[in-house]
Amino acid sequence: MSDLIKKVTALLNDKTINAFIGYEKGSADRIRATFIRNEDQAQKLILNASCTQNLAGYLLKHEVKKLGKLGILANVAALRSIMQLASEFQIKDGEVYVLFANADGSLTEFTDFKSIEAFLETTDTGIKSEEQEMIAKLEAMTVNERWLFWNKEFEKCIKCYACRAACPMCYCHRCTTDVNQPQWIPVASHELGNLDYHLMRAMHLAGRCVNCGECATACPMDIPLNLLTYQLISPIKATFGATAGMKADAVYALSTYKPDDKENFII
Amino acid sequence: MQEFEPKIVAFVCNWCTYAGADLTGTSRIKYSANVKIIRFPCTGRIDFMILMKAFENGADGIIVSGCHPNDCHYSTGNFHARRRWIVFRNLLNFSGIDTERIQFSWVSAAEGFKWADVVNNTVKKIREIGPYENYNKIAVSTLFKEEGATNE
Numbered sequence: 287m288s289d290l291i292k293k294v295t296a297l298l299n300d301k302t303i304n305a306f307i308g309y310e311k312g313s314a315d316r317i318r319a320t321f322i323r324n325e326d327q328a329q330k331l332i333l334n335a336s337c338t339q340n341l342a343g344y345l346l347k348h349e350v351k352k353l354g355k356l357g358i359l360a361n362v363a364a365l366r367s368i369m370q371l372a373s374e375f376q377i378k379d380g381e382v383y384v385l386f387a388n389a390d391g392s393l394t395e396f397t398d399f400k401s402i403e404a405f406l407e408t409t410d411t412g413i414k415s416e417e418q419e420m421i422a423k424l425e426a427m428t429v430n431e432r433w434l435f436w437n438k439e440f441e442k443c444i445k446c447y448a449c450r451a452a453c454p455m456c457y458c459h460r461c462t463t464d465v466n467q468p469q470w471i472p473v474a475s476h477e478l479g480n481l482d483y484h485l486m487r488a489m490h491l492a493g494r495c496v497n498c499g500e501c502a503t504a505c506p507m508d509i510p511l512n513l514l515t516y517q518l519i520s521p522i523k524a525t526f527g528a529t530a531g532m533k534a535d536a537v538y539a540l541s542t543y544k545p546d547d548k549e550n551f552i553i
Numbered sequence: 554m555q556e557f558e559p560k561i562v563a564f565v566c567n568w569c570t571y572a573g574a575d576l577t578g579t580s581r582i583k584y585s586a587n588v589k590i591i592r593f594p595c596t597g598r599i600d601f602m603i604l605m606k607a608f609e610n611g612a613d614g615i616i617v618s619g620c621h622p623n624d625c626h627y628s629t630g631n632f633h634a635r636r637r638w639i640v641f642r643n644l645l646n647f648s649g650i651d652t653e654r655i656q657f658s659w660v661s662a663a664e665g666f667k668w669a670d671v672v673n674n675t676v677k678k679i680r681e682i683g684p685y686e687n688y689n690k691i692a693v694s695t696l697f698k699e700e701g702a703t704n705e
């Protein structure tokens with residue numbers, strides 16, 4: 287029996303938690319999320335190099351929340367999601383039991399936000415170098431070339447909203463894209479509707495995205511839509527000194543201001 | 554050939570720029586008629602989605618204007634708006650949308666002359682850049698032409 291199974295079984299038996307979010311074997315060679323409520327189910331838990339999904343996306347889902355007190359198997363992205371959700375008053379300190387999977391397979395427990403913050407301070411939370419390169423490549427293009435690039439990408443979008451469902455920060459009960467009075471986003475997945483959807487999505491995640499990449503992983507059409515929010519990370523940091531998902535009591539960059547915020551385009 | 558007449562939509566706040574534009578009129582200062590002014594309670598209310606709606610409905614350029622920093626009728630609306638514009642401009646630029654076509658400005662209720670300048674200069678600039686063809690291709694009127702729907 288693995289350490290993980292032992293640990294989760296103990297947590298469930300002594301009622302520290304009522305349910306645990308982890309990984310199990312899916313169809314073919316895939317891994318999928320699983321929701322463990324008793325000792326028998328705990329035997330399904332696995333942990334290996336393919337277990338990369340950011341499970342924090344499930345924490346606020348109604349069906350999961352109603353299972354009771356939750357435990358979660360977290361990676362760095364999930365820890366940051368939890369910090370961001372805490373800063374948005376969606377999770378209280380001590381409400382979620384966090385087991386962090388270290389690279390060597392050992393487990394670290396986090397029972398409060400302070401210890402997660404301290405851990406993140408010394409952890410690499412940046413975006414991957416190939417993503418950085420892609421952003422640099424796009425930034426080097428002319429505006430028109432970028433328009434053509436995104437036009438081609440957005441053209442593929444079938445508006446399945448898998449990206450929204452996968453994102454830990456997309457927890458609004460009513461998304462702007464579902465609002466029809468007024469109809470902000472055209473429903474159909476034509477060029478206009480897709481552009482609107484993607485700009486809206488990126489803007490609503492600007493400065494909140496914790497670069498977990500779940501949106502792009504979930505996309506069946508392979509649209510690199512994560513780059514839209516990733517690109518905003520460094521300007522938001524440079525201009526407002528804010529980074530998402532690092533501190534539980536952080537104030538969202540766009541819900542505050544400084545009287546002397548710098549810009550160079552307002553006449 | 555007839556000169557290109559750009560369609561410009563100006564989103565302005567009620568307390569400063571709208572009053573400033575009023576002053577332009579009452580002072581009998583002439584300015585370009587290409588601009589359609591839409592009055593908002595505050596720049597803080599000018600959501601980015603609203604700007605996109607202007608392009609979607611065929612605008613070639615946009616002006617967004619409100620009270621100078623520290624002059625907001627609601628104290629902080631323009632400060633919040635400024636942060637949002639900084640981020641939104643970044644996103645637009647990265648998505649391939651021409652930020653040259655959106656002019657942001659602070660125009661107070663006393664700056665009738667400045668308002669005329671902002672409008673005239675923006676119209677001049679957009680006239681040089683030309684119609685917003687990229688967006689026009691996907692604009693509401695283009696997309697729904699066959700169905701005979703209008704963009705009203």
Ligand code: SF4
Binds near residue numbers: 455456494496500
């Ligand atoms: S936008 Fe994508 S990368 Fe960012 S938090 Fe959401 S799922 Fe993760």
Ligand code: SF4
Binds near residue numbers: 442444445448511
């Ligand atoms: S997951 Fe991909 S195809 Fe589905 S709505 Fe998001 S971007 Fe479009």
